[in-house]
Amino acid sequence: MIKRQSITIHDVAKTAGVSVSTVSRVLNEKDDVAEETYKKVRNVIEELGYSSDLAAKSMRSRKTNVIGLIMPDVTGPFSVHVAKGVNQAILELNYDLMIYTSGDVRKLSSSTKEQQFISSLNNSFTDGVIIVTPTSGHFISTSPVVVVDPSIHEPSGPAVISTNYKGAIEATQHLIDLGHRRIAHISGRLDLLSAIRRKKGYEDALGHAGIDYDPELFVNGDYTRETGKECAEQLLKLENPPTAIFASNDQTAFGVYEVAESLHIRIPEDLSIIGFDNVPESGNFNLTTVDQHIDRMGYAATKMLIDLINGNEIESTQLKIYTELVIRGSAMKLGQHSSG
Amino acid sequence: MIKRQSITIHDVAKTAGVSVSTVSRVLNEKDDVAEETYKKVRNVIEELGYSSDLAAKSMRSRKTNVIGLIMPDVTGPFSVHVAKGVNQAILELNYDLMIYTSGDVRKLSSSTKEQQFISSLNNSFTDGVIIVTPTSGHFISTSPVVVVDPSIHEPSGPAVISTNYKGAIEATQHLIDLGHRRIAHISGRLDLLSAIRRKKGYEDALGHAGIDYDPELFVNGDYTRETGKECAEQLLKLENPPTAIFASNDQTAFGVYEVAESLHIRIPEDLSIIGFDNVPESGNFNLTTVDQHIDRMGYAATKMLIDLINGNEIESTQLKIYTELVIRGSAMKLGQHSSG
DNA sequence: CTGTTAGCGCCTTCAC
DNA sequence: GTGAAGGCGCTAACAG
Numbered sequence: 001m002i003k004r005q006s007i008t009i010h011d012v013a014k015t016a017g018v019s020v021s022t023v024s025r026v027l028n029e030k031d032d033v034a035e036e037t038y039k040k041v042r043n044v045i046e047e048l049g050y051s052s053d054l055a056a057k058s059m060r061s062r063k064t065n066v067i068g069l070i071m072p073d074v075t076g077p078f079s080v081h082v083a084k085g086v087n088q089a090i091l092e093l094n095y096d097l098m099i100y101t102s103g104d105v106r107k108l109s110s111s112t113k114e115q116q117f118i119s120s121l122n123n124s125f126t127d128g129v130i131i132v133t134p135t136s137g138h139f140i141s142t143s144p145v146v147v148v149d150p151s152i153h154e155p156s157g158p159a160v161i162s163t164n165y166k167g168a169i170e171a172t173q174h175l176i177d178l179g180h181r182r183i184a185h186i187s188g189r190l191d192l193l194s195a196i197r198r199k200k201g202y203e204d205a206l207g208h209a210g211i212d213y214d215p216e217l218f219v220n221g222d223y224t225r226e227t228g229k230e231c232a233e234q235l236l237k238l239e240n241p242p243t244a245i246f247a248s249n250d251q252t253a254f255g256v257y258e259v260a261e262s263l264h265i266r267i268p269e270d271l272s273i274i275g276f277d278n279v280p281e282s283g284n285f286n287l288t289t290v291d292q293h294i295d296r297m298g299y300a301a302t303k304m305l306i307d308l309i310n311g312n313e314i315e316s317t318q319l320k321i322y323t324e325l326v327i328r329g330s331a332m333k334l335g336q337h338s339s340g
Numbered sequence: 341m342i343k344r345q346s347i348t349i350h351d352v353a354k355t356a357g358v359s360v361s362t363v364s365r366v367l368n369e370k371d372d373v374a375e376e377t378y379k380k381v382r383n384v385i386e387e388l389g390y391s392s393d394l395a396a397k398s399m400r401s402r403k404t405n406v407i408g409l410i411m412p413d414v415t416g417p418f419s420v421h422v423a424k425g426v427n428q429a430i431l432e433l434n435y436d437l438m439i440y441t442s443g444d445v446r447k448l449s450s451s452t453k454e455q456q457f458i459s460s461l462n463n464s465f466t467d468g469v470i471i472v473t474p475t476s477g478h479f480i481s482t483s484p485v486v487v488v489d490p491s492i493h494e495p496s497g498p499a500v501i502s503t504n505y506k507g508a509i510e511a512t513q514h515l516i517d518l519g520h521r522r523i524a525h526i527s528g529r530l531d532l533l534s535a536i537r538r539k540k541g542y543e544d545a546l547g548h549a550g551i552d553y554d555p556e557l558f559v560n561g562d563y564t565r566e567t568g569k570e571c572a573e574q575l576l577k578l579e580n581p582p583t584a585i586f587a588s589n590d591q592t593a594f595g596v597y598e599v600a601e602s603l604h605i606r607i608p609e610d611l612s613i614i615g616f617d618n619v620p621e622s623g624n625f626n627l628t629t630v631d632q633h634i635d636r637m638g639y640a641a642t643k644m645l646i647d648l649i650n651g652n653e654i655e656s657t658q659l660k661i662y663t664e665l666v667i668r669g670s671a672m673k674l675g676q677h678s679s680g
Numbered sequence: 681c682t683g684t685t686a687g688c689g690c691c692t693t694c695a696c
Numbered sequence: 697g698t699g700a701a702g703g704c705g706c707t708a709a710c711a712g
Contacts, residue, residue, distance in 0.1 A: 055464030
């Protein structure tokens with residue numbers, strides 16, 4: 001690693017024997033530069049290994065060709081899969097990607113912090129920003145912002161969200177079709193629209209089937225595996241435990257698996273379970289789940305953002321991604337098992 | 341989402357009735373500001389929802405409190421786990437994290453692109469940078485750069501690397517102890533030191549055991565699952581196929597699993613396999629593997645970087661993370677099986 | 681304690 | 697086709 005004083009546009013200008021503005025012109029591919037001058041400058045740039053300072057550049061010009069992605073963390077499966085989709089889109093559309101995080105949901109999840117991140121990125125070196133599962137709904141920004149899995153406080157800004165209600169209905173209905181009546185639900189982060197909609201779907205499916213809603217069977221999760229475990233414990237230790245659980249997402253479902261195992265409850269023989277998300281890991285668990293195509297959400301959000309950036313006409317700024325029930329082996333007919 | 345012209349330090353200064361430098365002082369928590377003035381300015385900042393422009397800020401001050409992480413992609417397990425470790429470290433050390441990627445190994449993996457990323461980040465809004473599996477080894481930079489899993493071209497810069505040689509020796513030895521003699525190796529990206537060292541460990545373990553090195557049993561992979569499949573196919577369709585494979589990483593091993601399954605080769609009865617990395621997924625596959633504590637690598641790299649940034653004394657800029665053989669069920673004694 | 685004065689590296693008029 | 701000058705939003709001396 002060579003450590004050297006960073007070389008600027010001035011250095012290039014000097015050694016090329018031209019002015020800084022000329023260098024700036026070739027840097028930005030302006031077409032009013034003489035062929036010869038262009039080549040000469042390009043050579044010097046190459047030679048010196050010059051690369052323009054993004055900060056300085058973005059301060060003057062409004063176009064940086066990088067989009068920002070603000071995530072509560074970089075390690076949760078949801079974030080990772082959104083990032084995957086975004087990754088793919090920027091690849092196709094030839095943008096660079098800058099992910100900004102403070103490392104923890106709890107550290108980011110204050111609207112001021114979110115706003116600060118947006119300002120930091122968007123007012124400077126980013127052409128637009130995608131924010132994932134925000135706490136707040138109002139963002140002050142000079143460049144476009146699109147949100148993935150918006151909060152309940154977001155009224156109408158550009159957003160990508162999946163058909164959570166439909167997905168929850170189908171999941172719950174599947175359980176009902178299997179003969180289950182005591183169906184529990186562990187909810188997600190209830191400040192997120194997705195969690196609210198899934199909860200509603202669960203309730204409505206129950207209602208349509210004429211099943212009484214038992215408040216004992218509803219517990220409040222937050223989409224994490226840890227909380228999933230706590231909730232599962234609470235549910236499974238009930239005097240009259242559920243025969244099936246609809247978990248608000250796969251992480252939560254994995255938590256249920258853990259608890260079930262420690263309690264010697266077999267899945268699906270003793271307990272049916274359905275998740276939401278269809279992260280790859282759910283395949284290993286043979287988990288029946290609702291695929292919400294997280295990567296597509298990231299992809300679509302990126303497309304939308306870039307359309308917004310370019311001022312293109314957009315059909316709708318509220319994009320829905322269609323969910324799909326993926327039937328695997330974690331839910332089975334009630335009373336099907338030989339033992340118990 | 342409210343769209344508004346971004347408000348600057350001048351706006352704050354004006355409405356607070358002070359000068360911009362005073363605002364700058366409270367922004368940076370300088371202690372030579374009158375209590376009263378401080379409060380007044382803070383109020384106005386709050387009121388206006390002001391947040392400083394990172395670009396402009398970092399252009400003047402050398403300290404941004406954000407570190408950069410440059411990765412070939414954001415979706416591969418290795419990257420994700422490095423990010424996880426980095427994430428943890430910045431949380432503890434109170435830094436923010438900026439991940440920069442162009443989305444694909446192939447797009448990043450040119451030394452010019454890498455250099456460009458480093459320049460873009462490090463000469464401007466980042467106090468230092470971590471680069472993962474770089475192609476090149478020489479970086480021009482004004483701020484510190486530490487590399488995780490360095491290339492073979494990196495002579496001596498700050499780096500974090502695991503004991504690849506030791507790990508490979510142990511893995512291969514384990515296979516030998518199990519009675520295997522025809523042990524194949526699918527290598528990793530050979531422009532990376534890690535891949536070279538693992539290959540060497542494999543060869544040496546074979547040598548020490550007095551096993552002839554059969555060039556047929558060595559194939560050239562690149563750490564991806566896809567290539568792992570191709571290599572496995574080549575190996576398993578050999579006239580005299582190996583009884584065991586030491587894969588350069590878990591991804592590669594997963595590729596082997598896929599091919600084995602399609603060829604009706606049972607693991608471990610017909611074929612023993614050992615991976616490298618110990619990503620969580622390997623648990624699901626019951627894969628015996630070498631844990632290289634990827635997250636620790638990210639964590640350690642971040643610590644080192646921040647020490648470098650603060651000008652602290654550092655014991656060594658070449659940090660080794662110790663690997664550990666994790667024995668699960670994918671490798672068994674040769675000839676142990678009942679059938680075949 | 682606070683305001684004034686210079687730039688940081690770059691892009692963008694506006695002349696020539 | 698090219699150069700000179702000005703300023704983006706901010707911080708860092710230097711005065712007072």
